[in-house]
Amino acid sequence: MIRISELALSLEHTPEQLRDAVIKRLQIPADALLDMLVFKRSYDARKKNTEITFVYILHVTVKDETKVLARFADDQHVRPAPDTEYHPVGHAPAGLTERPLVVGFGPCGLFAALLLAQMGFKPIVLERGKEVRQRTKDTWALWRNKVLSPESNVQFGEGGAGLFSDGKLYSQIKDPKFYGRKVMQEFVRAGAPEEILYVSKPHIGTFRLTGVVSAMREEIKALGGEVRFEQKVTDLLLKDDQIEGVVLANGEVLHSRHVVMALGHSARDTFRMLHSREVFMEAKPFAIGFRIEHPQSLIDKARLGKYAGHDALGAADYKLVYHAKNGRAVYSFCMCPGGTVVAATSEPERVVTNGMSQYSRNERNANAGIVVGINPNEDFPGNPLGGIEFQEQLESRAYELGGKDYCAPGQLVGDFIRGKASTTLGDVEPSYKPGVLLGDLAPSLPEYAITAIREALPAFGKQIRGFDRPDAVLTGVETRTSSPVRITRDNDSLQSLNVRGLFPAGEGAGYAGGILSAGVDGVRIAEAVARSMLENA
Ligand code: FAD
Structure with a gap:
């Protein structure tokens, strides 16, 4: 089998055009292409206002494979396909009594x-x-x-x-x-x-x-x-x-x-x-922060330009990183296009946020964690369980700030950046259930995390126009980003x-x-x- 990589076609191409492109790429007669499997399909949105293309990795079976491969010996995008089959390591002997x-x-x-x-x-x-x-x-x-x-x-x-x-x-x-x-x-x-x-x-x-x-x-x-x-x-x-x-x-x-x-x-x-x-x-690094919500249409426009809403592309996602002046990394986490923010606690009297969506990803808002890296040596040295205790404190505080009934504390981005408590929503309606209590999120996380997120949001607004729009909504707290x-x-x-x-x-x-x-x-x-x-x- 041969692997062809980096084969680009327009978003609207037909299956026949894909087949023709393979035949042309390998310079073989049509009847020499025996079988074809799409191994990976991504899209290239670097030219989002001129043309977004699909980019393929294909595994193909052809007549005279050795000859074809020899012809492309110097071409790194036409190689023998790797073995991707799964091979079990063994089988339990008959009569084995122990069960894992x-x-x-x-x-x-x-x-x-x-x-x-x-x-x-x-x-x-x-x-x-x-x-x-x-x-x-x-x-x-x-x-x-x-x-x-x-x-x-x-x-x-x-x-x-x-x-x-x-x-x-x-x-x-x-x-x-x-x-x-x-x-x-x-x-x-x-x-x-x-x-x-x-x-x-x-x-x-x-x-x-x-x-x-x-x-x-x-x-x-x-x-x-x-x-x-x-x-x-x-x-x-x-x-x-x-x-x-x-x-x-x-x-x-x-x-x-x-x-x-x-x-x-x-x-x-x-x-x-x-x-x-x-x-x-041992204690290991993880991250803490908030969920942020924007209209999905804002993200689609920023990521896909004139192709926003194109059926073949679906709801767009994003990934953002910022290094704050206080040395902390702020990054987006578990971005959910067209989804909802969910209550994710497993413990009484604690509040934790996370995100989910359905297959269609057609809810109004995009959401993602905006989180700050935590380092055990710096933030809770010497105690393997220190991170757990730290998470517990933050989740209990969020429960109190949310009104002690599993609502999440929330704040508008504009107010958060200016350090002012929020009282009314703008156009972005938060999706978290059972509800959001607006106020001031500053007491919900350590000062270094608040400072780093305040600095990061306007910087993210330069990468995705409108990311720091004043009525985008933050809900807290995101603490269970990893173990x-x-x-x-x-x-x-x-x-x-x-x-x-x-x-x-x-x-x-x-x-x-x-x-x-x-x-x-x-x-x-x-x-x-x-x-x-x-x-x-
Ligand atoms: P888990 O899925 O956490 O499973 C551990 C299981 O162990 C649990 O069912 C628990 O009940 C059980 N258990 C714990 N202690 C005991 C015990 N003492 N006795 C018996 N059973 C026990 N990841 C993605 O890749 N994509 C996503 O879109 C995504 N979205 C997420 C959305 C939400 C709301 C959440 C909470 C997580 C999301 N994640 C996502 C993260 C992902 O779910 C986890 O990384 C993944 O589930 C980890 O798998 P796991 O099997 O290691 O642990």
Whole structure:
């Protein structure tokens, strides 16, 4: 197979024109092109007011491949296609009695369990939250009625933190073994749109993701795995430096010498339990800030120029970075085109913001986190759990500033920059439910973060005209941008540095940030567990 990269065509091209372009590029007769797969399609918007083009990576099968490749030996955009197929590391031997435990059923735990099940290891999944339908009801109870279920919410339950989200499925991780492709292929098999396999910034959206996750759960069960909900792990069974099992909140004990901990970034009680059991962990950098909302049309215009609103391009996104004079980096985080800001706390009397969207991305506003980098050595030195305590303080303060009923404190950008409390909205209506209480956001974050964001917003306004418009709305606080701890693992075995058989995984362990990278880490961890079980079988 041959890989052609950097093949550009107009937005309106037909499938026939794509085929013709390949034939022309390879200088082959039409009947020599046997097969063609779109591997990736992005768009180039650098000339947004003259012509935006699609740019392709294609995998093609041709007659006389060796000859064609020889002809293009010096052309870096015509190369042999890499092997992107997934190859499992082994299969469980017949009669194996030990079953691996997977704690947490977010994208990381889901893929770890799915891969283990596909390799015949019959994993048992333990998830503290509820199955997807019940969880959806519980989550809406907070958004509509201000009732929080601490074990079933935006962070906890089947599908993990990524379930009520924009469902963005891209990441900047290095992925030489194409595990990301395996993740995408499994999503598509479970009902996600096929285009996620090739568009450059794929997304599923909340509604579709819920169906995909339950289909994947059914596959794990069909392959002999078990998925148990409302089963919180509250302790470890340890013998010397080896894990032997886990204890559940209901007192049940489950034995296994292979335990995946895919907890996500919000399992603060479980982090504390692991720390008290002396599992090695360290504080890691994360970021804090606000959500910002603008009309989506403003972002489309700035990013796509005369192509704003073009069907083939959809709602536009952005990515912004600014280095403030006080040394802090301010950047946009988890941008959700055409989406809504959501209440994302898992704990009573705390307020946390995040963003989500549906597949169509057709809500009125664009939203994104505007966050400031936090560094443990500078901001909470010497305490592995210091970041968690810091997040808790900020989220409790936001709850108070929001009126103590899960509304979020908010402020207009113009007022925030001038240091004046807001009293009335302009044209931008905030989407956060159950509601926004306008006021002054300055007391919600440390002074260095407020100063850095005040400086960054006008600078962002130079990159996206109108970004700092006075009636854009900020809501607070965004604190759970990534895990505040790393449960450090050994690079080869992927086991905890000091507890054998314990496999810290995904975002909570500090090894992923986002749905795709958490899924990829799940694949990696499944392989590490399988290797260890095969060695010890
Ligand atoms: P999680 O998804 O957090 O899953 C961990 C699971 O472990 C949870 O279900 C939890 O209930 C369970 N658990 C925790 N402790 C225990 C215990 N003691 N016992 C049993 N179970 C336990 N990322 C993107 O890439 N794109 C997006 O568009 C996007 N949007 C987001 C929107 C929102 C509102 C949120 C909250 C996050 C979003 N993210 C997004 C981030 C993404 O969801 C996470 O990076 C990803 O879910 C991490 O996967 P994970 O499996 O490591 O952890």
